[in-house]
Amino acid sequence: xxxxxxxxxxxxxxxxxxxxxxMQDITIELEPSDKKLLDALMRxxxxxxxxxxxxxxxxxICGSDAMNIxxxxxLACLTALDGLEQPVVLRPxxxxxxxxxxxxxxxxxxxxxxxxxPYLVNDNPPPERERLQSPEDREExxxxxxxxxCACCSTSCPSFWWNPDKFVGPAGLLxxxxxxxxxxxxxxxxxxxNLEDPYRLFRCHSIMNCVDxxxxxxxxxxxxxxxxxxxxxxxx
Amino acid sequence: xxxxxxxxxxxxxxxxxxxxVVPKDGNPNTPVAGFYAAGExxxxxxxxxxxxxxxxxxDLLVFGKAAGETAVEELQGGQLPLRPLPADAADFSLARLAxxxxxxxxxxxxxxxxxxxxxxxxxxxxxxFDALLKEGVSKIKEIAERAGRTQIGDKSKVWNTARVEALxxxxxxxxxxxxxxxxEARKESRGAHVRDDAPDxxxxxxxxxxxVWLKHTLWYSEGNRLDYKPVNLxxxxxxxxPIALAKRTY
Numbered sequence: 001x002x003x004x005x006x007x008x009x010x011x012x013x014x015x016x017x018x019x020x021x022x023m024q025d026i027t028i029e030l031e032p033s034d035k036k037l038l039d040a041l042m043r044x045x046x047x048x049x050x051x052x053x054x055x056x057x058x059x060x061i062c063g064s065d066a067m068n069i070x071x072x073x074x075l076a077c078l079t080a081l082d083g084l085e086q087p088v089v090l091r092p093x094x095x096x097x098x099x100x101x102x103x104x105x106x107x108x109x110x111x112x113x114x115x116x117x118p119y120l121v122n123d124n125p126p127p128e129r130e131r132l133q134s135p136e137d138r139e140e141x142x143x144x145x146x147x148x149x150c151a152c153c154s155t156s157c158p159s160f161w162w163n164p165d166k167f168v169g170p171a172g173l174l175x176x177x178x179x180x181x182x183x184x185x186x187x188x189x190x191x192x193x194n195l196e197d198p199y200r201l202f203r204c205h206s207i208m209n210c211v212d213x214x215x216x217x218x219x220x221x222x223x224x225x226x227x228x229x230x231x232x233x234x235x236x
Numbered sequence: 237x238x239x240x241x242x243x244x245x246x247x248x249x250x251x252x253x254x255x256x257v258v259p260k261d262g263n264p265n266t267p268v269a270g271f272y273a274a275g276e277x278x279x280x281x282x283x284x285x286x287x288x289x290x291x292x293x294x295d296l297l298v299f300g301k302a303a304g305e306t307a308v309e310e311l312q313g314g315q316l317p318l319r320p321l322p323a324d325a326a327d328f329s330l331a332r333l334a335x336x337x338x339x340x341x342x343x344x345x346x347x348x349x350x351x352x353x354x355x356x357x358x359x360x361x362x363x364x365f366d367a368l369l370k371e372g373v374s375k376i377k378e379i380a381e382r383a384g385r386t387q388i389g390d391k392s393k394v395w396n397t398a399r400v401e402a403l404x405x406x407x408x409x410x411x412x413x414x415x416x417x418x419x420e421a422r423k424e425s426r427g428a429h430v431r432d433d434a435p436d437x438x439x440x441x442x443x444x445x446x447x448v449w450l451k452h453t454l455w456y457s458e459g460n461r462l463d464y465k466p467v468n469l470x471x472x473x474x475x476x477x478p479i480a481l482a483k484r485t486y
Contacts (some may be wrong), residue, residue, distance in 0.1 A: 016392040046346030049398035050390040100395040 004030040006040050007087040014050065014100050021098070023089075030081070037084065038065055038076040052101040060215060063150030066093055067102050073152035073213040093155040095164065108164045109151045109171070116168060116176040116194065121187035137183040144178035144223060146216050147171060153210035153220055159203040166199035170210035170220035173201065177223035180230060192231060201227060239362050244411065245287055245428060246418075247279035249454070252472065254278075254303025259454070264465035270316050274303035281452070281468065285427025336402055342387025345402045352379050352405070352412055360419050365432045369420040376409075376416045377460075383409045414455040421462055424449045441483035450481075 005027050013021035028044050038058055045051045054064040058077045065076040068091040070084065096104040122131065154160045154169035168176065176195060179185045195201040201224065210220040249257050254274050255267035276292065280299050283291060310316050359372025383405055390398035425434040425443025434443035454463040469478045 014392050014394055016394045042346070045398075046344065049345065049388055049401075050392065052390075052395055052397050054397075100392075103395050 004032075004034075004081075006030060006081060006084075008040075008044070009087045009089045010051070010102070011091040011098075012051075012101055013098055014052075025087070035081060036077055037069065037079040037081055037088070040081055041065075041076055052103055054103055061148060063148035066150040066152045066155075066215075068092065068094060073156045075150060075152070075215045078215050093151055095155045095161040096151070104155075106151060109154055109169070110149075112154070112164070112168045112172040113149065113175060115200075116172050116179070117187070117191070118175045118179065120179065120182065120185050121190075122184055123186065131184045133183055140181045140183075141178060143218055144174060144181060147174055147178075147218060148216060150215065152213040152215055153218075156209040156213040158207060158209070159205060163199055163203055167203035168195070168200050170204070170224070173204065173227060174218065174220040174223045177227050180227060188230075189234075192227075192234060195227065196231065201231070238357075243287055243292060244276055245279075245283060245285070246414075246453075247277050248273040249452070250274070250278045250280050250299070250303070252280055252299070252302060253306040254299060255306065259463070259465060270310070270318050272303045272307045274300045278303075285429060332403065332406065333399075336386070336388055336399060337391065339385065339387040342385045343382045345386045345388065345398065345405055348379060348382045348386060349401070349405050349408070352376070352383070352409060355379060356412055356415070360416050363430055363432060364419060366420075366423075369416070372416045373420050376412050380409045380413060410457055413457075413460060417460060418453040418455055418462060422449060422453065446481060 007027045008025070010024045010026065011021060012018070012024045026044065026048075028040055028047065030040060030043065034040055034043060036058075038055060041051070041053060041055070045053075053067065053076070055076065056062040056064040058065075060075055060078045063075070066073060067076060069076070069079055070089050073093060090102060092098050092102045092104045096106065096108060099105050149171060151171060153174075154164075154171045157170055159167050160169040173195075176191060180188060180191055185191075204221070204224045206221055206225075208221050211218075214220070249265070250273050251257050251265060251267065254272040256271040256273050257265040257267055260266035275295050278295065278299065280295070282294055355372060355375045359368045359375060386402050386405060388396075388398040388402050390396055419429060422429060423431070423434065424440070424445040425431045425436075426449065431443065434440065434445070436442050450467055451464040452467055454465060455461075456463065469481075471478060
């Protein structure tokens with residue numbers, strides 16, 4: 001059987017060496033055990049260790065290896081090599097500053113995430129044991145808590161590209177709703193106040209690129225809609 | 237489908253407040269002033285020989301908080317008997333970097349890493365065999381020597397993942413040696429350490445030999461040697477009875 005190979009076109013840029021970015025044409029031979037895009041990238045790095053990308057858990061939990069794959073954001077470790085159209089065009093996540101090759105500066109993304117206070121706020125004295133929830137209350141958090149902060153959604157969102165400093169973006173808003181929906185959290189009003197301006201929440205125009213991009217199958221647009229409902233309910 | 241490692245049992249020995257502890261002057265758990273560890277790298281010794289599901293939260297939330305609080309408290313207290321930082325304190329780290337920068341005709345980080353992973357999987361995997369472990373000890377020693385000669389092509393100063401991976405490989409090799417050498421020496425089954433030649437019998441429940449092997453293994457990088465220390469089976473709070481050793485039946 002002839003060896004499988006993948007033809008890549010990869011965005012390369014090392015500010016220490018290159019005057020400007022370029023697309024590198026490269027073909028790599030695969031081993032039979034190489035199933036996912038990340039396997040091929042690791043093999044590529046074995047041949048040319050200047051090829052730079054983030055990766056860690058290699059199983060879709062850490063969210064490190066998000067990149068733009070044939071025009072769509074996704075995780076290299078969850079993307080099957082079989083069926084991937086060639087040449088496979090790899091670019092860094094759009095809309096964030098490139099540090100090097102496929103590595104982007106995530107500062108703006110995490111700044112927005114931290115701005116929604118992604119932790120439980122409850123000033124009541126803790127009970128003797130846990131703060132309990134009913135199974136139904138806990139059910140509300142499904143589809144919200146699973147976010148791995150890979151940034152595939154926010155960097156596919158035109159509103160985030162346009163105003164990354166003012167619009168919280170789908171990942172941050174999904175997290176905001178995760179705490180708004182939590183029966184143990186008591187900061188509902190403050191959380192809504194924090195989002196009540198023309199940009200932070202309301203720049204979402206339900207384009208739904210985020211839903212299309214999310215490698216975990218989550219739906220930030222629905223969560224954003226629910227925050228908007230809460231805003232309306234509070235106003236009337 | 238293959239089994240993979242998702243948790244590292246054992247680690248830098250600590251007490252419940254995050255102090256790193258070493259055997260000294262007859263006390264197997266003497267704190268090292270100003271040295272703390274928490275998380276998966278640490279071993280506060282609450283898991284026994286097999287950490288059960290969700291219990292790694294203890295390492296993160298309980299001992300992480302404790303270690304942080306202890307470090308802050310002791311630094312602010314000003315009572316730590318710390319010696320001045322030696323003038324050559326950075327030399328070891330700088331030497332590692334300098335070695336990588338100047339290495340020629342060296343080994344590939346990717347290939348040495350692959351060989352290390354394959355050897356660990358084959359020789360210290362889910363089920364362990366005496367002959368394979370013995371072979372593994374010499375193999376991992378050879379691989380460690382190769383890891384000392386790794387070469388990187390990427391000399392960039394910007395986000396150099398090749399350099400990071402080479403340094404990580406040095407660290408992984410240390411853990412691999414500790415795992416292989418300790419596992420080969422421990423002639424029983426215990427928790428996740430399951431040896432083919434130490435099966436479950438009436439005399440040795442789960443293959444465990446408590447008379448000889450109810451003890452912690454201590455591995456020293458210097459000289460690649462082993463030592464042992466007793467296991468503390470007594471709860472720290474007064475009035476709580478220790479849980480007796482028993483056979484694991486699930």
